[in-house]
Amino acid sequence: MHSDAPAYGLWGLVILNSAIFIFFAYSFYKPATSRDWRSFSAFSAFLVALFAEMYGFPLTIYLLSGWLQSRFPGVDWFSHDAGHLLEMMFGWRVNPHFGPFHILSFVLIGAGFWLISSGWTKLYRAQRSRMLAIDGIYARIRHPQYDGFILVMLGFLFQWPTILTLAMFPVLVFMYVRLARSEEREALATFGEDYRAYMERVPGFIPRLRPAPPHDPARRRSF
Template identity: 65%
Template structure:
């Protein structure tokens, strides 16, 4: 294994990128209660752990170094490119930043942040009027902000998979499902039949993309 260079130990970049991606999400999500802070805190923990491995200490590379070193003996495992494990494991060549997994990761990350932004605007307006949020992305799923967080985290796992991230991801998804169920109980108590009618035709997380326009989710007129 060639270990001539080590591209890690850049803790300033860990802090900078964590602030950027946590702050960017905060500007769209704006937690307003304990439940919001729990969902936002889980996302933030994932982001910090991710960048700690991406630029600080490559725990996953270190733990897998024996296997990776035997499988890729000419690769400098502690160079930044090797951290793109999907790119490395599939035997691709060239710049990993232009690889399929990396480019696809940007699609998920961009879609996630776009969903967070659009959902927050709709939810903010609905809360001001004490009405049920059913416009924008809420026409297609009941919890677009949670879907946005999951899309962002999944995108980062496509770009830079880590053992900790792969363990955290399903745990966080389960947490978001439970938070969504708790949120729905509060919504039903607050809006009654309007909520039940909306929930009956609008899926929780996965939109009914195959439905026609006449089957679009519930609207309040």
């Protein structure tokens, strides 16, 4: 747990990692409307806050250092590995990158980016064809991209929880739900009963085991 290499103050890594993940998300999501940019900007702010503590200044460790040191005296809490709080607190004393919470975080982050990518691909094709995007991932949930952002953030919380990102997470989830409801009102105003029937068949955020049937008449409309 001890090393001569600096654990924090690596602001170049903060900028680099933030830029990589923000660009990665942008390439999957491709925001176009002002609503898209609001959701993407909020997600980007979460990433910057995360990497600022991961490589810049460990605010959470600093604020909790007294309690952590008294409860877990065998851990060097200002080493970089100790930032994986869940692994440390549950007694994973080997490389935390192979710990159960870290592995779970990779699964959630990967699933989140897959949802963002799948959702955008289907939506883009449907918009170009003037059809509702209700097949593929849209046959299971109405808002896969917002689900994807939530899963990515949740994955990072399992990997490197901080006070700031824990506080931001429920606020961002609430924001994404409101954005989804706004989109639905616009779709209802445009497509009426066709979209209402789609809403009744397909859940918004938590998928059912069986997707909506492919012969749904709403397939002839766009969203």
